[in-house]
Amino acid sequence: MPLEVCRAQLGLILDSADFDATSRERRFLSHVVEEALSGRGDRIKAYSIAVEVFGRGEAFDPQTDPIVRIEAGHLRRALERYYLTSGQTDPILITIPKGGYVPVFSLRSPSALEAPPLPLVSEKPTAFPARRMPLPLALGGTVALLVAATLVLAWSWKSVRPIVPETPHVLVEPFDDLTGTGAATAIANGLKQEIVSQLSKFKDIVVMESAPKAGDASISMPRFVLAGSVGLSVDSFRLRVRLINMVNGSVLWADSYDGRIKVADVVKAQADVARNVSTSLAQTYGVIFQADANVHLDNPPDDWAAYSCTLSFYAYRVDLKPETRTSVRSCLEKAVARFPKYATAWALLSLVYIDDHRFQFPVDRAFSAAALERALAAARQAVALDPLNIRGRQAEMLALYFNKEIDASLRVGKQALAMNPNDTELMGEYGQRLAFAGEWHDGCALVEEARQKNPSALGYYEVDLALCSYFNRDYPQAAMWIKKSPVQSNPLYHMVAAAVLAEGGYKIEADREREWLDNNQPDLVQNLREAVSKRLTRSQDVEFFIGSLKKAGLAVAD
Known part of the structure; x- marks a missing residue:
C-alpha cells in the first residue's frame, strides 16, 4: 500500500x-x-x-x-x-x-x-x-x-466548522501528585486523560486541557475548572476532585474516589473513576446543568439566549405541561433560525415535536402526522450536523419508534449508548424503547441503572419502573413505583396508574384514577386503545394492559 x-x-x-x-x-x-x-x-x-x-x-x-x-x-x-x-x-x-x-x-x-x-x-x-x-x-x-x-x-x-452558541467550557487541570513518586505521577496523568476522554463524550460542553494564553480572544475562557489531587497508600490510590465556578470561585461539587494500583487493576479503576466523575458533572441535570440553569440574565446576548433554550427544555421535561411545551418549542425554533448549525437545539426541537405527537389529546391525526414528520427531519438534521450528538441520536430513535420503524429505532439507540454509555438521559429513553418493544428484562435494567445514576432525574423513570413491575406481575411493587412519580399532570400517568392499581386489586385508588380520566381527559378515554398501541409494540402486551384498564372500569373499544 x-x-x-x-x-x-x-x-x-x-x-x-x-x-x-x-x-x-x-x-x-x-x-x-x-x-x-x-x-x-x-x-x-x-x-x-x-x-x-x-x-x-x-x-x-x-x-x-x-x-x-x-x-x-x-x-x-x-x-x-x-x-x-x-x-x-x-x-x-x-x-x-x-x-x-x-x-x-x-x-x-x-x-x-x-x-x-x-x-x-x-x-x-x-x-x-x-x-x-x-x-x-x-x-x-x-x-x-x-x-x-x-x-x-x-x-x-x-474544514467547515459549525457556528453554535457559547456552551460551557471546562478546564481539566493536571492533578497534583501528593507523594512525588513516578507511580503516583503516572496514575495522576492517566486519571486526567481518562476523565478528559469521558467528559468529551458529552457534546454540550467543551473540554479543555490547558487555559488560553492571555490576550487570545479566539478561545473562550473556561467557566468551570476541574482540579484535584492523587495520593497513594500501600496498594491503592485516592483521587480528590472538585469543580470550581470561575465566575465567583465557588466550589460547586467535590468528591473522592479510590482504586487499586496493581497493574492489572489500575486501568479499570481509572476508567471507573472517570465514568463516575463525568456522569456527575456533565449528564443532563448534572452539576454543570444545575449551575447554568440558575443563571438569569435580564438582556442575554443571542448565544446565551439560544443556549438557555436548551436548559428550558430540560426544565419542561420535569412536568411535561403543554403550556410550557409551547413556549419551549417557540424558543427552540428561534434558536435554530438564529444558529442553523446548532445540533443540540435541532435535537431538542425534534423531541418537542415528538411530544406534540405523543401527548396530544384529543388526537388530530393530521397534526400528529405532521409533528412526527417534523420530528424526524429535525433529528436527522441534528445528526447530520454532529454524528456524535447524543440528543440527536435519541430524537432519531424516538421518531423512528413512533413511526413504527422499531428495529431501526433500537439500532440507533444501541449505537448511541455505545458512543456515550454515561449519558443517563439516553440510557433511560433507550431502556424504555427496549421494554415497550417487548424486551422487558434488558430495557427495565437500563431504566433502573439510569435512575440510580441520575437521582435528580425525571418522574417518568418511576412510571417506567411501575410498568416493568406490572408486566412482571409484581403489582405491589408496581403500585409503589407509580405512587412515587411526580408527573401527575400528565394524563398518561393516570392511565398507567389506573391499569396498575386495578390489576393489583387497589379498587379505591383505581376508581380515583378512572374518575380523573373521565373528568379531565374524555378524549383520551375515547381513544385508549390507540394511545396504548402507539407505545407498546407486542399485541399481547397491548391486550393485557387494555384488560387492566377495563378492570378499572374504563370502556375500551375492542
Missing part, C-alpha cells in the same frame, strides 16, 4: 473534529504510524514510545509505569469512535491491535470490507522516492481516483 495514501489517511484522522483524542494521543498515533511507514516497525515498543513521545527519562520501566498501555487503550477507543462516525467511508483503516503498538493499515473497498489487513508497506523506505508517486501507478487508475476523491471530499467537509 503506498506510503502517501497511508499518510493522507493519518492526516484525515488528525484533522477530524470527530477524532476524540488528546494532544498526547495524537502524538502517539503520529509517531507509531510514521515509524511503521519508515520501516522501523520493530522499534515500536512501550519504552521507545514513553521516551520519544511522552518525554519519560531513560530510566523508564514499562513494568512499573503503565502509562503507554493506558494511552494505547484511549487511542484505540478514539480510533473506533472515529470510524463509527465521520470515518465510516474512509478508504483506509488504521488500527492498533491489542498486544502491541504497531499500526495495521487495511484497504476498505465495497468487495473487501471484511478482508484481513493488508501487509504493511515495504520495510525499506528507500524503495519509494521522496517525490510523490503518481497514484495511478501505485493503485491503478480507478481505485486511485476513488481514494483521492474520498479524501478530498472528506477534508473539504471537515
